[in-house]
Amino acid sequence: MHLDHTPHGPAAVSADAHRTDGSRRALRIGLGGPVGSGKTATVAALCRTLRDELSLAVVTNDIYTREDAEFLLREAVLPPERITAVETGACPHTAIRDDISANLEAVEDLEDEVGPLDLILVESGGDNLTATFSKGLVDAQIFVIDVAGGDDIPRKGGPGVTTADLLVVNKTDLAPYVGSDLARMAADAKAQRAELPVVFQSLRSESGVTDVAAWVRAQFAAWTA
Numbered sequence: 001m002h003l004d005h006t007p008h009g010p011a012a013v014s015a016d017a018h019r020t021d022g023s024r025r026a027l028r029i030g031l032g033g034p035v036g037s038g039k040t041a042t043v044a045a046l047c048r049t050l051r052d053e054l055s056l057a058v059v060t061n062d063i064y065t066r067e068d069a070e071f072l073l074r075e076a077v078l079p080p081e082r083i084t085a086v087e088t089g090a091c092p093h094t095a096i097r098d099d100i101s102a103n104l105e106a107v108e109d110l111e112d113e114v115g116p117l118d119l120i121l122v123e124s125g126g127d128n129l130t131a132t133f134s135k136g137l138v139d140a141q142i143f144v145i146d147v148a149g150g151d152d153i154p155r156k157g158g159p160g161v162t163t164a165d166l167l168v169v170n171k172t173d174l175a176p177y178v179g180s181d182l183a184r185m186a187a188d189a190k191a192q193r194a195e196l197p198v199v200f201q202s203l204r205s206e207s208g209v210t211d212v213a214a215w216v217r218a219q220f221a222a223w224t225a
Contacts, residue, residue: 017223026057026117027223028107029216030096030133032160033144035126038170038203040068042144043123045209046216047077054118054220057082057110059103061092061125068123081114092125093132100137107137119220129158140219142212146171151180154188162192166199166215173202 017024031039043058050056058078060068062085069085072078086102088095095102107120122138124131133141143164145153148171154161161167167189175182182200189198199211 026120027220028120028138030122030138030141032124032131037144037146039123039144043121044075044077049213056119059106059122061086061088063088092127096124096133100134103137129160132159140165142166144168144170147175147180148178151185154185157192166197169200172200173204
């Protein structure tokens, strides 16, 4: 089910769009959100949808494991050399917002080893509603919540919900079973985000990740313009 809100939003902009050799670096899009919201499944679906049209790679973040990277490898969404993991050893948003050195090294190594790349998806470890990415790490960010977390999540706000370039409300197929009101969530998200786009998705539906993929394509078009 898709409520809204055309998935475009602001164009990706960075002050550092080029590598040291003068070539254009890959567009970097971060995906954050609470534990279990469906970030890794969304990354997997994006890889399946976009891998034939864009040269892409993925960096995952987990605190003490490589679980998310291993899931993507098992699903064979990309060749193994295009998936790498960062073990943060601390609160996940530390590695995507405060000390981004490990993630920067990971994305730069991917470009050196398998580039040239068009797009790198950087997935945060599961975190709370305050998780945001440093603009020094990513050019645009997606925040993923799910209906099973409660239909009051958009109303609660937090930087992830209110400021992300795209908000994804995931697992809409579960709404009837968990008592979540999708229309209420859409209204609350609109109140929190004004004109910033929102996508409601179920990866079990036929449309799946279509709207999020369209938003990513729009970001890439802006990046290469």
